[in-house]
Amino acid sequence: MDKFLYYLVTLFESVLGVFGVRTFYDQPRYAVVExxxxxxxxxAYEPRLAVETDGRGQGDGEAFGRxxxxxxxxxQRGDRIAMTAPVETGGQRIAMTVPVEQGSGGTMRFFLPRDVAEAGAPQPTEPGVRLVRVPAxxxxxxRFSGSITPEARTEQERILTEVLSIAGRKASAPAVFMGYDPPFAIPFLRRNEVAVRLAIP
Incomplete structure (x- = not known):
């Protein structure tokens, strides 16, 4: 895809994202098992490939920029790669954009499209950016909608923790946030999620 068309498609997807339309984004495959x-x-998520960098806390736009x-x-190949969803953030809280994952310790992560992962993703050229394989x-x-405030996220994490405790489930890592829409999406149309990786019994 040439550069102009790539940016045109990215802009079109972003405009649709304002209204909660996210059907064009490649998303990690999973099955709801319970x-x-x-x-x-x-x-149950399938294995996936991501590119990540370390964030520096709340509002770290530079991590997203990298x-x-x-x-x-x-x-290394100068490839332009399609954006994906969701954004996942955890540990330190940082600004949300699509598609990112931020794990514990402030790591920000973009999942890569399946076709890119299968073909062999190009290595990053910028320092501090790395490819990582995420296992099954x-x-x-x-899931919840609305604006992403620290208070909203804390309340949803509390609910998730309480439900898992009652169900006798144990998390293997701190809670993360997954956002499926750009930060300027209409709040009540947003798909937001708090999540935890579960310990294997």
Whole structure:
């Protein structure tokens, strides 16, 4: 895809994202294996490939910038890679954009499209950016809509923790946030989730 068309498609997807339309984004594959109280889903995710960098805390747009530069050509082949969803953040809380994962310790992560992973993703050229393989895993997730405030996220994490405790499930890592829409999406149309990776019994 040439550069102009790539940016045109990315802009079009972003505009649709304002209205909660996310059908064009490649998303990690999973199966819902169990439904718990209050809408909590237990999901089995397939292995996936991501590109990640370390964030520096709340509002770290530079971490997002490093990853965005990777998918727009800062890689060994100069490839432009389609955006995906969801954004996943955990540990330190940082600004949300699509598609990112931030794990414990402030790591921000973009999942790569399946076709890119299968063909062999190009290595990053920017320092501090790396490819990582995420193994198959079980995740418990609670979906909600609205603005992403620290208070909203804390309350949803509390609900998720309470439901898992009652169900006798144990997390293997701190809770993360997964956002499926750009930060400027209409709040009540947003798909937000809090989630935890589950310990294998």
């Amino acid at each position: 439904r718990l109280d209050r809408g909590v889903e237990v999901r 990853l965005f530069r990777y998918i727009t050509g800062a890689n 895993e079980k995740i418990a997730a609670l």
